[in-house]
Amino acid sequence: MRPSTAETIRTWLLSALVVHGAVAGNPDAKRLYDDLLSNYNKLVRPVVNTSDVLRVCIKLKLSQLIDVVVDLIP
Numbered sequence: 001m002r003p004s005t006a007e008t009i010r011t012w013l014l015s016a017l018v019v020h021g022a023v024a025g026n027p028d029a030k031r032l033y034d035d036l037l038s039n040y041n042k043l044v045r046p047v048v049n050t051s052d053v054l055r056v057c058i059k060l061k062l063s064q065l066i067d068v069v070v071d072l073i074p
Contacts, residue, residue, distance in 0.1 A: 015058055
């Protein structure tokens with residue numbers, strides 16, 4: 001079953017927010033992100049036929065925890 005356009009947009013927005021949050025806190029990560037995407041053209045798709053479906057898989061890893069709250073119930 002193919003995801004709807006709204007689900008795809010939601011997924012991309014969430015991914016962008018997560019990446020932006022990770023990059024915003026680390027100046028070295030931001031510099032790397034800016035360098036990697038300096039010549040990025042969002043109009044170019046890596047497919048021969050423009051009607052082909054392009055499947056993109058993204059793996060994310062939570063590497064920094066700001067705070068952990070442990071609530072023990074007596």
